[in-house]
Amino acid sequence: MTAESKRAVPFKWVALGIAVVALLLAGVVSYYASANPDGLEYVAEETGFLDRASEHGAADGPLADYSTKGVDDARLSGGLAGVIGTAVVLLVAGGLVLLVRRRPTASSDE
Secondary structure, three states: OOOOOOOOOOOOHHHHHHHHHHHHHHHHHHHHHOOOOOOOHHHHHOOHHHHOOOOOOOOOOOOOHHHHOOOOOHHHHHHHHHHHHHHHHHHHHHHHHHHHOOOOOOHOOO
């Protein structure tokens, strides 16, 4: 393949591909995630101080504990929380990229 035959893929298609893969992973792979507690909870339980833990400030939030408030199916709730969280991260990251990207200056057009 020569350099002339290579075509650049537009950034918007690359970004869209990344977003689709991330959202699919968040929604589908979370279906197979373990129902066991995460590592910190496991260690706290094994060492006997889990009962002294207190709730954090966002414990009553809509996406607390890897679930979506108001959704009764645990797997659907976790998948939806993953998709929402991933979408928020992608939107914030995309916004930051748009804010800090380099734009051509008038002198570079000459």
